[in-house]
Amino acid sequence: MERHALEKLLAVDDEASALALDALRSGATYSVGDAAHPAGQHAGVFGHRLRRMRMHGVEPLGLERAVQLLSEHDRPVRVGLIDSADRTWHFLLFLTEDGTAPVACAAWQRVVREPRP
16 A cells, blocks of 8 residues: 555545554555454454553553454454554554555554563
């Protein structure tokens, strides 16, 4: 998927998409998968990851809503990933099977862990 096409898909009214769009415009790297997979499978996987993130004190932006939207979406979805140019933000996108519309977007900041003694 070309950058300009992905930018158009991110021009929606939610905070995670707005941050992802800003990151793309600032030189972020990205990838969008060609294959689509059942939305319900993604909802289960990312519901589990949401719980794990919260256990570690990370509150991802929009991931709870993304899990809800994926649970309600009865069609397969394609997954996209965006990493900000400075590698401090990670974005997860879910697009319709044909890649022409967004389903959900989530974002979280990179967690830097202190080295163990």
